[in-house]
Amino acid sequence: MIAEDTMEILYERAQEEWDKIENNTLPVVFVGSATCGRAGGALETEEIIKNLLIQNKKYAIFVEVGCLGLCVLEPIIMVQPTEGLPICYGPIRPENAEEFVRRVFIEEGVWEEKLIGVMSTDVYRGLPPISKHPMLELQVRNVLRNCGLIDPENFYHYLAHNGYRGFLKSLNIGTDAVLEEVKKSGLRGRGGAGFPTWKKWSFARDTSADIKYLICNADEGDPGAFMNRSVLEGDPHSVLEGMLIAGYTIGARYGYVYCRAEYPLALRRLEIAIQQMYEHGLLGKNILSSGFSFDITIKKGAGAFVCGEETALITSIEGHRGMPRPRPPFPTNSGLWGKPTVIQNVETLANVTLILQRGADWYVQYGTENSRGTKTFALAGKIKRTGLVEIPLGIPLRKVIFDVGGGILDDKEVKAVQTGGPSGGCIPADMLDLPVDYESLTKAGSIMGSGGMIVLDEDNCMVDIARYFLSFTQAESCGKCTPCRVGTRAMLGILERICAGKGEFADIIRLETLAQTVKQGSLCGLGQTAPNPVLSTLRYFRHEYEEHIKSNECRAFVCGPLISYHIDPERCVGCTMCAKACPVKVISGKRKEAHVIDQETCIRCGQCLRVCPAMYSAVYRRSGSRVRYEPIKERKKKTG
Amino acid sequence: MNSSHSESELVFGIQELFKKHPARRSSIIPLLQEIQEHYGYVSPPAVDAMSEYLGVSASEIYGVASFYTQFKFVPPGKYVIQICQGTACHVRASSIVLEALREELKVEPGHTTSDGLFTLERVACVGCCALAPVMAINGKVYAQMTQDKVREVIKEYRQKEENKTGI
């Protein structure tokens, strides 16, 4: 018999607490203050608004919330008036705070210019609903449902949104039924490999060990991805509830969250949330008199990418150098301190919570046959609307880029989309109709990965991208096995040579051969996938490699040694700016006369290009057969 | 972050940290982290004290510590400048920002300026890719960096320091 009445009392408390937000006699101001919002100045904005309100004898309640994922519109501020629906504004930078207070609080109006939308599904008092915002319309925010809407440090806010009802249900239906539910949902791991979650659980469940462990992998090592961070900062309890459910099902006694040290705010919010769970009897011995005991400890990572790999992560928690070890034995049999251990990604666990809260039947309406549910992506790079988005699996990549992301920055041409970070690959523009699901992305030579999605345009060099990822994996290789340690270094060496204009055609073959050796001979996933960025760019952008090699041409004008700088005598007015800025003084010419760069001694630093006034734009670049001029911009007219 | 602790002070402070962690091998990394948080870096006396407490040799502790990029073995500068080299920043030309920092500070990443003021570090993704390329100084994020902005920001910090010492 579980102590459900204890929970019911808590739910009542929670409802009262949430009512204070929904039906307050004072306006409530929600400030998006996750790391991203803070970087955009959210806390400064909040401070100024608070002070101005006090000066004007206006009062409001402030709630710091996680993020809505509309990065480009940060800092985002949502105001819930005493009467009517909440209205969302952004970006409200510190310099906008004063006008914001005047328009919204003093004049009690709507600041149309900064309006994102009203929190509703329909037009409300002539205001557009936020759900129809172009960036949100196609999204299905399941995992991120609470992010940006509740105070992540307030336990009752989570409870008031069905919090821990998935765990309660699990206790009621028993572990067999939970496993069945997760199986029926079709959930696959969100950390990269996409392994069916229920299978992993059943391996560990079927062992007879006295102690088992559950680890939440919050190492999020892909450089350029922040999905897990957002959930942990915006709704930590949803991940911890998933840990309870998983721990209960596999029979684990202890849980760990392995979180990267670079996420101080996520770590703090986890600490607070775990503390709250202990206080309310959701952790510790005999939870809710169910007989299930579970403790959760936070382990801070120490800045090694390879520690995201499960066996390395385990070694690191044990207090060693974080080196992977061969599998089998798989951690589900012999993991932490030799005991059966299940490792799941943050987002996988957040999905588990949802599945138990709402049922597998509800869950399977999203996604495709083999890729169920939604997936979060950190959409970044050359895209108009950078952000943290959640989409149902199976929708075409093009929709993500153009509908959700709003297309390419400065309306340039998209060249490729990189998914899967250092383990993934690049999908070329002509394949953008590809559905976003595990199998399709793998077939295209990339992977789903954990959710990094970087958009590349015509100004990105694909050889440079491959070199970038290889330099990352090479530096992060733990050095245990030779193919990875030596092979990645050799591949990087070749790529550096090609980017420096010193490549030869045989290098392409060498790269391909090495890639196979590294893939096949490496012990862990880091080495096995490290060649992917090279292989996928060779597959779709071989011509760029060939141009670098054959004609010293970098069509994107990225690879410095392949670019020379020239002055167009027709455009140059002899203002002498470039000559003054040149660090090696190799630009000659009289004042008011066209200047000339001495190609022999120029060190190709590009300083002259940067300083030549935009209204002349006389410095142009050459790479191979390509010439690139900067547009002449008219001088800005002074206003006022 | 004060590197002028005397040795006895340091050893005393570390004893306090030890109370929070049981004397077993899995405490090595958490202890190193706490030591670095308190003192800014991992010093030889701190490692010796750890070795004694945990019953693990100092060389073993260094072996573990050196595997992880987080740990510093020399005191960092007053201002730690982290330049983001994550993918989103890379594709928006963070390398030329790093170039400007190198020129302006005359140090390579991983090193501290001779006046002890700035440490230059490369990091992967600060978590605000929308504002790429970014850098952070002691945690404060500077968005959409250009070479000129780098020079301005560094100048500001230098001036702030000069004003302090000038009076």
Ligand SMILES: Cc1cc2nc3c(=O)[nH]c(=O)nc-3n(C[C@H](O)[C@H](O)[C@H](O)COP(=O)(O)O)c2cc1C
């Ligand atoms: C080099 C390397 C780094 C990894 N980094 C992460 C990571 O940061 N987060 C993560 O969840 N999984 C990471 N993984 C995958 C994990 O090993 C593991 O497959 C995953 O945590 C399993 O959880 P899931 O089934 O819920 O996806 C990484 C794998 C490798 C090889």
Ligand code: SF4
């Ligand atoms: S593949 Fe690379 S990272 Fe993995 S164990 Fe081998 S050397 Fe280490």
Ligand code: SF4
């Ligand atoms: S590229 Fe640099 S070295 Fe060459 S002319 Fe321009 S400023 Fe001088």
Ligand code: SF4
């Ligand atoms: S800065 Fe431009 S316009 Fe001025 S001298 Fe140099 S090339 Fe000519």
Ligand code: FES
């Ligand atoms: S706004 Fe939070 S992730 Fe970008």
Ligand code: FES
């Ligand atoms: S890649 Fe630089 S902030 Fe994410």
